[in-house]
Amino acid sequence: MGKLDGRVVIVTGAARGQGEQEARLFAAEGARVVVADVLDEQGETLAKELGALYVHLDVGEEGDWRSAVTAAKDAYGHVDGLVNNAGILRFNALVDTPLDEFMQVVRVNQVGCFLGVRTVAPELEDGGTIVNTASYTGVTGMAAVGAYAATKHAVLGLTRVAALELAPRRIRVNAVCPGAIDTAMSNPALLDPSADREETSRALDELYRKLVPLGRIGRPEEVARLALFLTSGDSSYITGQPFVIDGGWLAGVSIV
Template sequence: MGRLDGRVVLITGAARGQGEQEARLFAAEGAEVVVADVLDEPGAALAAEIGATYVHLDVGREDDWRTAVAAASAAYGRVDGLVNNAGILRFNELLNTPLAEFQQITQVNQVGVFLGIKAVAPEIAAAGGGTIVNTSSYTGLTGMAYVGAYAAAKHAVIGLTRVAALELAGRNIRVNAVCPGAIDTAMSNPSLLDPERGRDRERGGDRERGGDRERGGDRERGGGDGGAALDAYYGKRVPLGRIGRPEEVARLALFLTGEDSSYITGQPFVIDGGWLAGVSVL
């Protein structure tokens, strides 16, 4: 028996990275998975591999959400779980951030979560209840220089999570948030998508994270020695001594989607290797 037997879960940004690992794990635990992304080729390939359904979904577009939910319901008769995973990241000083860039990040990372809750919660309620897991960030709980737009949107996701938990509890819907720290995906390691971009970043020639503009879920660990280099970099800053793995975030999302968390709602769960625990003087 899998921990998600009988469940139907839609996962956004599921073509790669955290979303891909969530899709793989949820399917292995018995769920019918709806892989949603704008990266059609890898998304469809993943869905075919794990026996899931692929739907094209730009999370910032309300019409796309209607279409995706309709497709999921047509395939499986209902939807009783949602993982709002899709997101993008840009590096910029706050005073140098163009309004268009701020709005783009907000549209995907904040409005996308809002639209997902709005579109899927009625379906979950009609199915008798279920779960929503929103992806925030440890920057949703603290500040971080050069990611002002991202941090603002991720703070908002925690607020949306708490309000949704209050309003949807009566419909038997639990809503929680995962708050990852640095995770070894394309957001943290652009060389996973483009080795030359990774080298540019190391030289300081490109401050925008590679590939995230595509609104996918990043990408799993791999790509040369990028993972080892990131472990060395974050090992000096993270108490557990390394960068996180996307499959570790997937296991937290599984916990919040399954019955093991049946009395938990409205909460942010930090998964950052201890980065936010405090300041080390050594």
């Protein structure tokens, strides 16, 4: 038996990267996955491969959220879980960040998470789960990612409030806080079909060798396994918590 047998889980930003690996792992563990994204071609291809349902979902649009939940219930009858994975990153010094850019990041990362919780939670079966994707930068600071860090701090606040409010229904709400992960967000070369993915990943490992105690960049499959833990019964007494997955980066600076 799989750890998610019979459960219906919506995964946002599921067409590639962490979301794709979460969708793949959840399906392998018996879940009926709703692959949600704005990348329709990639999302539909993945859903077809997994025997899953694809829905177009711009996480900043209330109507898209309502349509996604309706589609999930029409297809599977109920919803048991949500992984708020969709997110974007923009690099800029805080004082040089245009308001439009800041609000673009807020709309996807923060508003998208809020709308997901607000729309899906009332439809969840009692005992359901929500996993929000925050970040290493949601528990510390990092130069040049002010908008991103601000939204990820906000995601942790939303996670804790939702955990308290939904606890009477035994709905657990937790957050994953990845450090640098080998996805298109940290490795734009992955968006180039002609790029050697293994070579670019090795280059990133070398870059992070001195920054991260475990000596490499993280893999999306590793984040997916953490999301599985928080969605499955293995974490039955855990709610309202941030889970940092960063290879030890947050632990501190080594001088040797």
